Amino acid sequence: MKLLLLSLLVASAVARVRWNEIGEEYDFDQYLAKHPKEYDHDSPEYHRRKAIFDSKLASVRSHNSNEEHGWKKGLNEWSDLTEIEFSELFGKKPAADPENMEENLLQEAEEVSDQEEDEEEVSTIEHYFKGLPDHVDWVQQGGMTQVKQQCGGSCWAHTTTEMLESGLSKTYGLKNSHIPKLSVQEVMACTPNPRHCGGAGGCQGATVELAMKWVKKHGLSLEKKYPIGSAKHFAAQMCPCRNICKNNLAKKERVKVKVDSFVTLPKNKFLPLIKAIQEGPVGISVGTTGWQDYDGGILQCSSSANTVIGHAVLLVGYGKTKAGHRFWKIRNSWGNGWGESGYIRMLMRSDEHKFCGKNTKPKEGTGCDGGPKEVPVCGTCGILFDSVRAKGVYLVDKSGKRMSKKNAHKHLKSFIETDTFGQDRDFFSALEMEDRDRDEREDETESETEEQ
Numbered sequence: 001m002k003l004l005l006l007s008l009l010v011a012s013a014v015a016r017v018r019w020n021e022i023g024e025e026y027d028f029d030q031y032l033a034k035h036p037k038e039y040d041h042d043s044p045e046y047h048r049r050k051a052i053f054d055s056k057l058a059s060v061r062s063h064n065s066n067e068e069h070g071w072k073k074g075l076n077e078w079s080d081l082t083e084i085e086f087s088e089l090f091g092k093k094p095a096a097d098p099e100n101m102e103e104n105l106l107q108e109a110e111e112v113s114d115q116e117e118d119e120e121e122v123s124t125i126e127h128y129f130k131g132l133p134d135h136v137d138w139v140q141q142g143g144m145t146q147v148k149q150q151c152g153g154s155c156w157a158h159t160t161t162e163m164l165e166s167g168l169s170k171t172y173g174l175k176n177s178h179i180p181k182l183s184v185q186e187v188m189a190c191t192p193n194p195r196h197c198g199g200a201g202g203c204q205g206a207t208v209e210l211a212m213k214w215v216k217k218h219g220l221s222l223e224k225k226y227p228i229g230s231a232k233h234f235a236a237q238m239c240p241c242r243n244i245c246k247n248n249l250a251k252k253e254r255v256k257v258k259v260d261s262f263v264t265l266p267k268n269k270f271l272p273l274i275k276a277i278q279e280g281p282v283g284i285s286v287g288t289t290g291w292q293d294y295d296g297g298i299l300q301c302s303s304s305a306n307t308v309i310g311h312a313v314l315l316v317g318y319g320k321t322k323a324g325h326r327f328w329k330i331r332n333s334w335g336n337g338w339g340e341s342g343y344i345r346m347l348m349r350s351d352e353h354k355f356c357g358k359n360t361k362p363k364e365g366t367g368c369d370g371g372p373k374e375v376p377v378c379g380t381c382g383i384l385f386d387s388v389r390a391k392g393v394y395l396v397d398k399s400g401k402r403m404s405k406k407n408a409h410k411h412l413k414s415f416i417e418t419d420t421f422g423q424d425r426d427f428f429s430a431l432e433m434e435d436r437d438r439d440e441r442e443d444e445t446e447s448e449t450e451e452q
Helices: 002-007 028-034 044-064 083-089 106-118 125-129 155-172 184-190 208-218 231-235 270-276 405-418 425-451
Strands: 071-073 255-264 282-286 294-299 311-320 326-331 343-347 356-359 375-378 387-397
Touching (some): 028 044, 125 270, 155 184, 155 255, 155 282, 155 311, 184 208, 208 255, 208 387, 270 282, 270 387, 387 405
Antiparallel strands (some): 071 294, 282 311, 282 387, 311 326, 326 343
16 A cells, blocks of 8 residues: 555646635645546545545634644645544654763753752743844755655655755855755665664664764765656655665775764753754754645644654754744755745743643654654654754764865865856855955954064
């Protein structure tokens, strides 16, 4: 059944029908005209899918007619799938394996320990925003590559590479399309997962912590070196986990990405996460009930705090509406045709730090072999449960030497000639000019000091 399901998803990832484009006469055949599917008209499968779609369409119309809802539902290439099929399609993501995760940085743990003890006594999260801005958005600051489409249960690998890409943006002053894309394929193929944390590894699931531990030890190649697969692979939702690890670990590549360290934030705590996002995007884990039809606005997750954590995403900021409602901003890996161009805003509850429930099915996406049968989760969609932040992302050259900003700009510019990624040559030329101007100013300062 799963193979049949995957074979249906040949539609473009960017094609969708926005909520305000659904007219009264819109039906399944119009949907198929925009989202071609590989099954015969009037076949049993056609009628089964039509019944699912009709139910989904009725739900979309009913939801959007209620003005009290702060978000809109829409139709996309998954609108003829059941919730179970949709969940199976993208696999499950996990929380951390305590025996395999990187050690927390003790200094950071001490910095937040006093405030952590007070979280139970603080009535609302407004207490934590004293001295912090009402808006943080790393997308608007230009620290993001384009939204990607995952295959299978590879969300953990996408979240890892996207967090590292943003780290390169911060380290070297790169913006948007000028940030080099990193190899999701290498992360999936090479990250060991002996206790099956979050799945069986590769495109069947693992954790951001395990991926970061591997990258810290071995470094990570650019996407051009090890691409994830062809359009045919994506159409069938196949993740070709090629055996690339034996050879590439010993190979001295022209450029690789490394990270000084990473930290897993204290579980189910609000303050550490809101402080971490001030420094850059954070890898998080969430439950995605209701996400399938999300089309825009501020999603309010279930009124119940109980949730199954099954998906890794990248927290890229937060904000506040004119009406005073706070929200989280998250980058997903379901393509830019989903949600708000691949992003979702979720309501940040006033009692986010106290909105806690249980995950009674950790093995469905959050547990390791031998792990607990039940775990506590806090925050909207369980957003406070498992968070990871990278510290000190940088490039190394063929000799393993850490690249300065000047050398990185020079190397990245040279990649344009080999079409490693489609940057604008003028952008790097401008950066080189800035580097030269800075060097000249430093030389002038040194000369003035010597004269004195």
